[in-house]
Amino acid sequence: MAAQTKSIGVQPELLRWARDSANMTIVDVAEKFKKRPEEIEAWENGEGGPTYAQLERLAYEIYKRPLAIFFLPSPPDEPKPRTEFRSLPDADLSSLQRHTVLLIRKGHAFQAALEELYQGRNPTERPLWRETSLSTQRAVSPQAQRVRDLLGVSLEQVEEASTDDEALKLWRRAIEARGVFVFKDSFKQGEISGFCLRHEEFPIILINNSTTKTRQTFSLLHELAHLLFNRSGISRFDDAGIDELPPQDRAIEKFCNSVAAEILVPARDFAIAVRGLDPLHASDEEFAAVARRYHVSRSVILRRFLDQGQVSEAFYLEKDREWANQRGRGGSGGDYYNTQGAYLSERFLRDVVSGYSRRVISKSEAAEMIGVKPKNFDAFQDLVLRGAA
Structure with a gap:
């Protein structure tokens, strides 16, 4: 029965902030929560509110926030994408x-x-x-x-x-x-x-x-x-x-x-590698051969020709779109822990494991740092010890 008790002390402003900061609409939240949009809107307007169990779902599953943050008197000050990033329109x-x-x-x-x-x-x-x-x-x-x-x-x-x-x-x-x-x-x-x-x-x-x-x-x-x-x-x-x-x-x-x-x-090296190559008439394989030398994509090689004024921007964009349609996904595959270990900064993971081994930090602290449950931390420790991360 306690799960049905209404949340106490949750400011409607915090519910609106959590949704806005996740770039979600009321409809988005309602669909994920299997609720009517009017009910989510009512919560944000201070008309009733979620139960404690519902607040846990909102926090952990939908907004990916610590539960405690919803009991603050006002939203925390966080950088917003619009002010933090200026490289996208x-x-x-x-x-x-x-x-x-x-x-x-x-x-x-x-x-x-x-x-x-x-x-x-x-x-x-x-x-x-x-x-x-x-x-x-x-x-x-x-x-x-x-x-x-x-x-x-x-x-x-x-x-x-x-x-x-x-x-x-x-x-x-x-x-x-x-x-x-x-x-x-x-x-x-x-x-x-x-x-x-x-x-x-x-x-x-x-x-x-x-x-x-x-x-x-x-x-x-x-x-x-x-x-x-x-x-x-x-x-x-x-x-x-x-x-x-x-x-x-x-x-x-x-x-x-x-x-x-x-x-x-x-x-300088590029000029030697492409000597005699006409970018306007070169085959895809000729671009690929140069790309393999540097372990880059064909588009990077074509960009070098663009930077040097040897192809037009229109030609570059057309070929880049053509090649983009041919590209495969990188994918991860393989063992879950190997994959997740590769996602983490190698140096960061190694030093977290070292800190735990030296008892400078606890297992729960180490697990929280790398974003896993404490019971899963040992698998990441094994990765580092085996040199697989």
Whole structure:
């Protein structure tokens, strides 16, 4: 009977805030909750309210919030996507799906866990963003070379990678070694390629695992470029909407694309690799052969021709759309714990496990940091001990 007791002390404003912050309409909530929209609207207007059991469902299943947050006197102050991200036009920001909004919130939770784990200070002696930054007022090539030098990834190392996945891991580990924590997840909103969240000590990148490894690599470097502009960013797979951005934001977004392409495919080496190749008449296999050299997509190779003025933007967009229709999904597959371990920042997971092993943090604290139930933490500990994460 206690489950039927009305919730006490829940402000209607908090119910509205929780729904708005998940980018959901009253109809969306009603459908998930198997209720009439009028009933959800009445709760938000202070006419009655959910039972305690219903509030638990709202908190844990629909809004993905701690239950305690609904008993605050007023909504907490949180960054909103519209103010946090300037790399998408307003139309795209307003259409962010609930799952994407929840992933952004998950990213902030990871940052809070990082602050707790490392006691407020990045464990890297020389974080990348304190060694260099980007500016649209300087040439792309030397800035990209500076980033590549600081990451310590050579063309030879990339070329020697046996698979696209190995090349992605090479870049990911190099970036984490310079203080940026990299996470992955499967995005339900397929057109989003990833996002980054700036932070003075703990910037993070979260990339969409539901696509090819080469696409993930470009997204990783694109989001890194955002961070080196000292801004959060959320990016699409295509260039749609860039021209709708304000001039300064549009310039930065295009610059991030160029920097990522130059880091992955340096112009000097590219000129040698494509000598004698006519991009307007080259076959898909010829583009693919060059792409394999750098473990990038054909679109990145075509973008290099675009950057050098050898193809028009219309030609690039047409081929990119054609190739996009041919791309497979990255997928995860395999063992659940291996997959989830790969989603987490390798350095973060390793240090959480180390903290638990040294009894610096408890199992429940360690599990909360990586976002799993305490009973499942041992499986992630085994991953680290086996070196599989």
